[in-house]
Amino acid sequence: xxxxxxxxxxxxxxxxxxxxxxxxxxxxxxxxxxxxxxxxxxxxxxxxxxxxxxxxxxxxxxxxxxxxxxxxxxxxxxxxxxxxxxxxxxxxxxxxxxxxxxxxxxxxxxxxxxxxxxxxxxxxxxxxxxxxxxxxxxxxx
Numbered sequence: 001x002x003x004x005x006x007x008x009x010x011x012x013x014x015x016x017x018x019x020x021x022x023x024x025x026x027x028x029x030x031x032x033x034x035x036x037x038x039x040x041x042x043x044x045x046x047x048x049x050x051x052x053x054x055x056x057x058x059x060x061x062x063x064x065x066x067x068x069x070x071x072x073x074x075x076x077x078x079x080x081x082x083x084x085x086x087x088x089x090x091x092x093x094x095x096x097x098x099x100x101x102x103x104x105x106x107x108x109x110x111x112x113x114x115x116x117x118x119x120x121x122x123x124x125x126x127x128x129x130x131x132x133x134x135x136x137x138x139x140x141x
Contacts, residue, residue, distance in 0.1 A: 004055060004109050008043050011117045031125040035133070039125040046106065053109040057120045059128035061093055061100025062135055071099065074135070081131060087123030090131070103127045 008027045012020045018038060019030040025045065030038040039059065046056035064071045078090035078101050088105035103124045107116060 004043075004045055004053060007109065007112070008055070008117065011112075011114055012121065015114060015118050017118065017121050029121055031121060033125070033129055036129065039128050039132075041121050041124045041128075043121075045109075049108065052111075055107050055109050055112070057088070057105040057107065057124050059103040059124050061102050062128075062132060064099040064101060066098060074101070077134065078131065081127070085123075085127050087119055088127055090127075101131070103131075 005022055005025075005027055009020050009022065012018075012027070012029050017029050018032050021028045021030075027043040029041045029043065031041055032038050042058050042060075043055055044058075045053055047054050064074055075092070078092075082089050085103070088103045090101055091104045093100050093102055105120045105124055107120050112120075
């Protein structure tokens with residue numbers, strides 16, 4: 001196993017953050033939620049900063065409509081949410097399958113301690129759940 005995988009899985013299990021699964025170079029943490037089902041937070045290396053490995057924490061994606069007229073208010077909502085997010089930020093992922101919004105947070109692996117891992121995972125999960133709830137109200141799904 002990769003060093004970051006050992007570190008993240010051990011710390012997540014020690015904190016009791018949820019079910020932890022490894023999928024190649026990706027750690028998936030299913031964070032339980034009282035108000036809905038679990039929120040998946042993904043942890044993977046995303047590069048280096050000054051020779052230090054940086055991890056990316058990200059949420060599942062919230063699918064956006066294909067129609068720009070319907071997509072724009074949701075993008076504006078995510079940008080407005082960015083002003084209130086303490087850990088992480090909303091970002092747009094686009095692929096052949098369409099556009100999705102995700103919560104992202106970055107952390108240097110080497111200096112990450114238990115409270116920082118917990119804050120990153122719970123911050124991403126909480127923010128995703130907040131906007132996911134708003135999407136459910138708007139779209140009824």
